[in-house]
Amino acid sequence: xxxxxxxxxxxxxxxxxxxxxxxxxxxxxxxxxxxxxxxxxxxxxxxxxxxxxxxxxxxxxxxxxxxxxxxxxxxxxxxxxxxxxxxxxxxxxxxxxxxxxxxxxxxxxxxxxxxxxxxxxxxxxxxxxxxxxxxxxxxxxxxxxxxxxxxxxxxxxxxxxxxxxxxxxxxxxxxxxxxxxxxxxxxxxxxxxxxxxxxxxxxxxxxxx
DNA sequence: TGCACGATAATCT
DNA sequence: GATTATCGTGCAA
Numbered sequence: 001x002x003x004x005x006x007x008x009x010x011x012x013x014x015x016x017x018x019x020x021x022x023x024x025x026x027x028x029x030x031x032x033x034x035x036x037x038x039x040x041x042x043x044x045x046x047x048x049x050x051x052x053x054x055x056x057x058x059x060x061x062x063x064x065x066x067x068x069x070x071x072x073x074x075x076x077x078x079x080x081x082x083x084x085x086x087x088x089x090x091x092x093x094x095x096x097x098x099x100x101x102x103x104x105x106x107x108x109x110x111x112x113x114x115x116x117x118x119x120x121x122x123x124x125x126x127x128x129x130x131x132x133x134x135x136x137x138x139x140x141x142x143x144x145x146x147x148x149x150x151x152x153x154x155x156x157x158x159x160x161x162x163x164x165x166x167x168x169x170x171x172x173x174x175x176x177x178x179x180x181x182x183x184x185x186x187x188x189x190x191x192x193x194x195x196x197x198x199x200x201x202x203x204x205x206x207x208x209x
Numbered sequence: 210t211g212c213a214c215g216a217t218a219a220t221c222t
Numbered sequence: 223g224a225t226t227a228t229c230g231t232g233c234a235a
Contacts (some may be wrong), residue, residue: 083213085213086215087216089215091214093213167211181214184212
């Protein structure tokens with residue numbers, strides 16, 4: 001039987017830690033830790049894949065201006081934006097620019113670090129399920145981390161939120177980049193970032209070269 | 210009407 | 223094993 005390692009020490013990132021441009025933030029977040037402290041316990045994972053959605057970008061929800069749904073994208077960098085799509089899935093994003101500028105970063109995949117049993121339970125997967133299937137893909141990530149509308153529009157770097165960003169638990173590997181996945185508009189823009197050689201990223205091998 | 214997806218099946222190497 | 227096709231689902235515009 002493998003010994004259970006003690007939970008890693010994770011320190012909260014502050015807003016000052018976050019780069020001030022959305023693209024820089026999307027790159028910066030690779031290797032950092034996403035944490036959700038739930039009633040049932042802590043869920044934490046290494047962020048291994050992100051995508052940036054920018055001003056003037058037809059694929060961004062903010063493209064047509066502020067609506068009731070996308071308002072969090074226009075908040076100062078560090079706020080969550082959660083939305084529901086395809087009748088099945090929640091997507092977790094974080095705002096990336098100044099107050100009033102609608103940009104964000106989509107969390108696409110994470111490597112489970114802590115609360116793995118909770119993740120399995122949320123995903124309704126057996127204990128035998130492979131670790132890399134728990135949070136590979138934005139819908140799976142949200143499900144594993146118990147993300148829903150209750151954590152929409154919260155400040156993830158205010159030092160006290162249940163959903164927050166933490167320091168890296170280990171050094172990150174080389175950064176890769178590619179086109180974004182699953183969109184039709186502005187599909188040629190290279191705004192997806194991932195940790196190379198990670199088994200926990202989504203997409204085809206070709207995209208992850 | 211169409212979507213920042215995932216599970217499954219079909220069709221490859 | 224890897225890539226590609228199909229389709230359900232609820233909601234925003």
